[in-house]
Every structure is written in C-alpha cells, then in structure tokens.
Amino acid sequence: MQLTYSEKNGYKVVHFEGSLDTVTSPEVEKTINALIDADTVKFVFNFDKTRYMSSSGLRVLLATAKKLKGKGELKISNLNEMIEEVFDISGFNQILNVYKTEEEALA
Amino acid sequence: MNAMKRILVVDDEPLNINILVELLKDNYKMMAAKSGLQALKAARSANKPDLILLDIMMPEMDGYEVCRQLKADESTKDIPVIFVSAMSESLDETKGFDVGAIDYITKPISPKTLEARVHTHLALTQQTAALKEAHLLIQQQQQRMQNELNVARDIQLSMVPTVFPKDDAVDIYATLKPAREIGGDFYDAFMIDSESLCLCVGDVSGKGAPAALFMAMTKTLIKSYASSDFSTASILTRVNDELCEGNDENLFVTVFLAILNVHTGELRFTNAGHNYPYIIKDDKSLLTLKQKHGPIIAAMEGLVYKEDTMFLDKNDTLFLFTDGVTEAMNPEEEPYGDARLEHFLEVQDCKDVKVSVNALMQDIASYENSAHQTDDITVLSCFYSGQTVLATLSLSIEDQFENIRLLTDACDQFCEAHAISSAVNQKVNLVLDDLVNNIISYGYKDKNTAHTIDVVFKQMERELMIIIEDDAMPFNPFDREHEGVHLSLDEREIGGLGIHLVKKLMHTFQYQRKANKNIVVLTIQL
Known part of the structure; x- marks a missing residue:
C-alpha cells in the first residue's frame, strides 16, 4: 500500500493507494502513529x-x-461504493466523519 | 394398627395433669410437662408428642407463648395444640387461635368432649400428612415425566441436521419446531454420493420418549439403507420390515423419501402415508405430488412400496412438510390449512430457502398467536437451481499473513478472466482477508508447524462460491453474534468486526467440521 501526503488548509491529507488489509494495515498504522507522535493531529484520509x-x-x-x-x-473522504457499504454495515459512517469528497472534508 | 399416639399434657398444677392423664391413658401414651420450658423441650425431643393439651395460665411462660414458639419451629409446627383453660371469655379464644392453636377446651372438662376432640384432631393431622405426601409424590412424578419429555426432545433435535449439503445445483434448508409434548417429527438431507441427494421428512405417531426413540431408529435405518440402495421404494420396503419387528408400542411413521440426482434433476420418490409435498415452479405455479406408494411404515410387515420418478426443472423448489404445518390451530381452533400454505408458497420467493422457510415458520407462529402448539412442525425446502459450474480455481497457501495476498491476487485474476464485477471481486477479497486472517491468528496452537489453507473459487450461472478449508482447531466463525455496531466511538472495541462483515456481504455462509477440517462455504450473487 502506497501512502502519499499533501498539506491543505492546515490538514494533512493522506492518500491510500492499494488495499487496506491484513498485510498492509500494521505498516499503515505505524506510519500514522509516527505522524501523530510528531504532532500532526488534523487529518483527511482520502480513499x-x-x-x-x-x-x-x-x-x-x-x-x-x-x-x-x-x-x-x-x-x-472519497469512499468507493464497496467501502461505503462496509462503513454502513459496520456503523463506521456514524462514528467517523465521512465526506463525499476531499474538498468537502477541507471546507 | 398404628402405634399408640402420644399426648403431652402441660399444666403447672399436678392435679390438673392427673385428671387429663386418667381420662386418656387407656388409649394414648401420656407425657407431662409442668412448665412452658419443659413443654418445649418435650415437643422437640426424639419422642415427639402427636398432640399437646396446653394450659394457658402458667407462671414464667404462659400457654400463648409456648404455642407461639411451637408454631415458629419447623420441627414442632405441625403438632396440633389444644388449649385447656378455666377461662371462657371469647377474647382469650381469639388470642389462642391467633397463636396457632387448633381447638379450645374449657374446664370443667367433660370426658366425652375431651376424647372426641382429641380423636378428631389426631385423625385430621394424620390425613393432612397423608395428603401432603401424596402431593409431593405427584409433583415428583410430574417432574419425572417432564424430564422424560425433555430427554425425548433432546434426542429428537440432536438427530436432525442443522448443516445442509451445499451443492452447486441445490440449496437446502429445514427446520423442526417441537410441540411441548413430543410428536416425533424428523427430517434428513444428505449426499449419498457426489450426485445423489437424499431428502426425507417423517412423522412418528405417539408422543414422548417411545416416539422419539422410534423416530431415531427410523431415520437411522433410512440413512443406512440409502447408502447402498438407490431405490426409494426398496429402501422403505426394507425399513418397514425392520421396524415391524418388535414394534410392541404399535407406533407407526409417515414418510416422504426422495433421491435427487443433482446433475440431471431426476427425482425418485416414495410417499408412505405422508401428506403431499409441493413443487414450486419458476413461474410460481404449484404442483402437488399426489402419488401414493403405500401405507404408513411400521404397521404391517411384508408390504412392498412403490416409487415414481420425474425430472425437476431448473429453478424448481421441492417443498416437504409434516401435518403440523397445516394443522396448526389459531385460538379459535381453526387450522392453518392447505389453502393458506399454498397461498404463502405462491406469494413468497421460495428460491431463498432459508429466508422462505423461516418466513413460513413466522407466519404459522403468528397465526397460532397464543394458541398452544399441539404437534411438531417440520418444513424442508430444496431449491434446485440446476446450475452448472462455469469455471473453477483452486489454490493452497501456507499459514502466513503475507500469503493472504496470494489469495486476493488470485481472486482478482479469476474475476477479471470471467467478467465478474469489481464490486463482487472486492467483497470476496475483504472476506478472504478477514476469514483467513482469523484462521492464521487463532486457529493453530503449534506455531512452528506449517499448515495449508485451501481455497476454491467456483463461478456458477448466478453465483460465485468460495470454499475455504483448513486443518486448524474446530472453530465455527459464524457462531458468535457481533454486537456493538451501533456503539459510539468510545464504546467501540477495536476488533471483532470481520465476521460481521462476512455475514453481511455474502449471500450465504455455512460452516461445517468434517474429517479434522473446518470447511466454510460462502456464496455471493453475481
């Protein structure tokens, strides 16, 4: 899984390319935790x-x-149909701040 | 003859004691106490009195207090107490009855009255004790009968399968709801070989443990004969002879037995006194299988049963049931009936066997409303899709997390090669990731030994089937209900979601343990 970053409106925007699964999740979690530990606290995750x-x-x-x-x-932001369904089934759309687009998330 | 009853006389005046003893000593064993404390001691001794004649006015502890203490003590509360007193004011009588006395005698004592009262109360006490004993016996017997019914029900429910053969061409679901008093219904569904599916539904007459055991025997015999005999007529002919031997209880069974060739759709069946099954056609029209091939099983030795054969069309649903369905009563005692059942089958989408069977059970339950279910209700539905497998891919991985990627990559390729949509592809990837992750994380105790996990993808006309086999410790991932989908961020536990996603994303999911392997079969509609 490839992570790319940009800074917009005071947010760290993270793009995730590939699949977030058993194999990639531990590495991704480590990377995000390192960012938080280095005082980055405002994120937009673009999927x-x-x-x-x-x-x-x-x-x-x-x-x-x-x-x-x-x-x-x-x-x-930017959940595909399949991930949106997973969010719906798991109730994550109610506990996380989900936006249609990155622009809406940054507004 | 009963041993002589003991009577305890309590009075602080020896003269009064003597009078009473003289009057009664011919017929009873007499005991005496000169104070309240002595009386209590005597009442609690090994040789308890059967009746107490108690004076009221005594120094230290009066008769009321003695009586109150006797009645408060479990070991003495059943001894009848008759007060003997010179006082005859009604106030005192009331007080005496309040503390638990059974009667009152006033001085001067009339010998006849004394004898009569003593005799009456001893007899009453004895009868009460006998009644209590009888009541206890009845309770115990009722409990024993209930236990027997519970055992019978356990036998019955443990005998019928809850995991059904999963073949490309058929979908099966069945359920049995026992009545409070067991009626002895059963069903079975198993593959005889790779293409022959055996289905049966039966109803044993009679109730309780004998019916349950007879049902177990019938089901076992059918299964055992079906393994080597492909004629339903011949199977039931042999089962009938076998059951007739030693059928002292005169029980009998109605059976519908069918063998379906899942490749050709050929259906061979024998109806032995059972109610007519239905075939629900693709266009929702109903066909009733009215062929009869012989009477009930186990009634008469030497009968030869017949059979019929026909072909199921693709998308036919074979619907078997017992009369508990149509004879389910509402509170007005009107039966559920054939018409209502037929209407239900015409309206309901019966291709989803599990959903439709459960919906029917629900419909019957709401029809019965508060009425008591008097007979077992059994329903078995088999949807014959006649689907053929269009493409298959099998692969095996070792139990390493990074190998899950091999599975999802293979799934990607399989889906692309066979024009399976990306939505299905990604759902299957997610499900593989979660299920195989679980197997690798929790399934193996011997972390140093390599294990193999086998996965098969089968593309059929309308669905994609995924079969996952592993040799990990027995574990049914679908056993647990995931709770907490509606909890807030703070309340949510991290983890436990995967299985919930699998259940929601897949059309069907099944687990079975077979020959040291966990086998999970999933389908998703294309």
Missing part, C-alpha cells in the same frame, strides 16, 4: 485509490480516531 478495506483496515481507522479524540481531527 480515492483504495480498492478494498477489510476489518484490519477498519481497526486502524478506529484506533486512529480514538487517538485523536480531544486533541485533533480525523476526516474520511
């Missing part, structure tokens, strides 16, 4: 280029949201 996300991926999002609670922000 435009993510093919699928298994529960390992959801776990990383939940852990990140819990870490940032009270000291930062996590916004989620």
Whole structure:
C-alpha cells in the first residue's frame, strides 16, 4: 500500500493507494502513529485509490480516531461504493466523519 | 394398627395433669410437662408428642407463648395444640387461635368432649400428612415425566441436521419446531454420493420418549439403507420390515423419501402415508405430488412400496412438510390449512430457502398467536437451481499473513478472466482477508508447524462460491453474534468486526467440521 501526503488548509491529507488489509494495515498504522507522535493531529484520509478495506483496515481507522479524540481531527473522504457499504454495515459512517469528497472534508 | 399416639399434657398444677392423664391413658401414651420450658423441650425431643393439651395460665411462660414458639419451629409446627383453660371469655379464644392453636377446651372438662376432640384432631393431622405426601409424590412424578419429555426432545433435535449439503445445483434448508409434548417429527438431507441427494421428512405417531426413540431408529435405518440402495421404494420396503419387528408400542411413521440426482434433476420418490409435498415452479405455479406408494411404515410387515420418478426443472423448489404445518390451530381452533400454505408458497420467493422457510415458520407462529402448539412442525425446502459450474480455481497457501495476498491476487485474476464485477471481486477479497486472517491468528496452537489453507473459487450461472478449508482447531466463525455496531466511538472495541462483515456481504455462509477440517462455504450473487 502506497501512502502519499499533501498539506491543505492546515490538514494533512493522506492518500491510500492499494488495499487496506491484513498485510498492509500494521505498516499503515505505524506510519500514522509516527505522524501523530510528531504532532500532526488534523487529518483527511482520502480513499480515492483504495480498492478494498477489510476489518484490519477498519481497526486502524478506529484506533486512529480514538487517538485523536480531544486533541485533533480525523476526516474520511472519497469512499468507493464497496467501502461505503462496509462503513454502513459496520456503523463506521456514524462514528467517523465521512465526506463525499476531499474538498468537502477541507471546507 | 398404628402405634399408640402420644399426648403431652402441660399444666403447672399436678392435679390438673392427673385428671387429663386418667381420662386418656387407656388409649394414648401420656407425657407431662409442668412448665412452658419443659413443654418445649418435650415437643422437640426424639419422642415427639402427636398432640399437646396446653394450659394457658402458667407462671414464667404462659400457654400463648409456648404455642407461639411451637408454631415458629419447623420441627414442632405441625403438632396440633389444644388449649385447656378455666377461662371462657371469647377474647382469650381469639388470642389462642391467633397463636396457632387448633381447638379450645374449657374446664370443667367433660370426658366425652375431651376424647372426641382429641380423636378428631389426631385423625385430621394424620390425613393432612397423608395428603401432603401424596402431593409431593405427584409433583415428583410430574417432574419425572417432564424430564422424560425433555430427554425425548433432546434426542429428537440432536438427530436432525442443522448443516445442509451445499451443492452447486441445490440449496437446502429445514427446520423442526417441537410441540411441548413430543410428536416425533424428523427430517434428513444428505449426499449419498457426489450426485445423489437424499431428502426425507417423517412423522412418528405417539408422543414422548417411545416416539422419539422410534423416530431415531427410523431415520437411522433410512440413512443406512440409502447408502447402498438407490431405490426409494426398496429402501422403505426394507425399513418397514425392520421396524415391524418388535414394534410392541404399535407406533407407526409417515414418510416422504426422495433421491435427487443433482446433475440431471431426476427425482425418485416414495410417499408412505405422508401428506403431499409441493413443487414450486419458476413461474410460481404449484404442483402437488399426489402419488401414493403405500401405507404408513411400521404397521404391517411384508408390504412392498412403490416409487415414481420425474425430472425437476431448473429453478424448481421441492417443498416437504409434516401435518403440523397445516394443522396448526389459531385460538379459535381453526387450522392453518392447505389453502393458506399454498397461498404463502405462491406469494413468497421460495428460491431463498432459508429466508422462505423461516418466513413460513413466522407466519404459522403468528397465526397460532397464543394458541398452544399441539404437534411438531417440520418444513424442508430444496431449491434446485440446476446450475452448472462455469469455471473453477483452486489454490493452497501456507499459514502466513503475507500469503493472504496470494489469495486476493488470485481472486482478482479469476474475476477479471470471467467478467465478474469489481464490486463482487472486492467483497470476496475483504472476506478472504478477514476469514483467513482469523484462521492464521487463532486457529493453530503449534506455531512452528506449517499448515495449508485451501481455497476454491467456483463461478456458477448466478453465483460465485468460495470454499475455504483448513486443518486448524474446530472453530465455527459464524457462531458468535457481533454486537456493538451501533456503539459510539468510545464504546467501540477495536476488533471483532470481520465476521460481521462476512455475514453481511455474502449471500450465504455455512460452516461445517468434517474429517479434522473446518470447511466454510460462502456464496455471493453475481
């Protein structure tokens, strides 16, 4: 899984390319935690280029949201239809801040 | 003859004691106490009195207090107490009855009255004790009968399968709801070989443990004969002879037995006194299988049963049931009936066997409303899709997390090669990731030994089937309900979601343990 970053409106925008699953999740979690430890606390996760996300991926999002609670922000954008369904089934669309597009997330 | 009853006389005046003892000593064993404390001691001794004549006015502890203490003590509360007193004011009588006395005698004592009262109360006490004992016996017997019914029900429910053969061409689901008093329904569904599916539904007459055991025997015999005999007529002919031997209880069974060739759709069947099954056609029209091939099983030795054969069309649903369905009563005692059942089958989408069977059970339950279910209700539905496998891919991986990628990559290629949509592809990837992750994370105790996980993809006309086999410790991933999808961020546990996703994303999911392997079969509609 390839992570690329950009800075917009004070948010760290992270693009995830590939699949967020058992194999990639541990590495992704480490990378995000390192960013948080280095005081980056406002994120937009853009999943435009993510093919699928298994529960390992959801776990990383939940852990990140819990870490940032009270000291930062996590916004989620650009879910494909399949990941949107997974968010719906798991109730994640109710506990995470989900936006249609990156622009809406940054607005 | 009963041993002589003991009577305890309590009075602080020896003269009064003597009078009573003289009057009664011919017929009873007499005991005496000169104070309340002595009386209590005597009442609690090994030779308890059967009745107490108690004076009221005594120094230290009066008769009321003695009586109150006797009644408060479990070991003495059943001894009848008759107060003997010179006082005859009604106020005192009330007080005496309040503390638990059974009667009152006033001085001067009339010998006849005394004898009569003593005799009456001893007899009453004895009868009460006998009644109590009888009541206890009845309770115990009821409990024993209930236990027997529970055992019978356990036998019955443990005998019928809850995991059904999963073949490309058929989908099966069945359920049995026992009545409070067991009626002895059963069903079975198993593959005889790679192409012959055996289905049966039966109803044993009678109730309780004998019916349950007879049902177990019938089902076992059918299964055992079916393994080597492909004629339903011949199977039931042999089962009938076998069951007739030693059928002292005169039980009998109605059976519908069918063998379906899942490749050709050929259906061979025998109806032995059972109610007529239905075939629900693709266009929702109903066909009733009215052929009869012989009477009930186990009634008469030497009968020869017949059989019929026909072909199921693709998308036919074979629907078997017992009369518990149509004879389910509402509170007005009107039966559910054939017409209502037929209407239900015409309206309901019966191709999804599990959903439709459960919907029917629900419909029957709401029809019965509060009425008591008097007979077992059994339903078995088999949807014959006649689907053929269009493409198959099998692969094996070792139990390393990074190998899951080999599975998802293979799935990608398979889907692309066979024009399976990307949505299906990604759902299957997610499911593979979660299920195989679970197997590798929790399935193996011997971390140093390599294990193989086998995965098969089968593309059929309308669905994609995924079969995952592993040799990990027995574990049914679908056993647990995931709770907490509606919890807030703070309340949510990290983890436990994967299986919930699998259940929601797949059309069907099944687990079975077979020959030291966990086998998970999933389907998703194309």
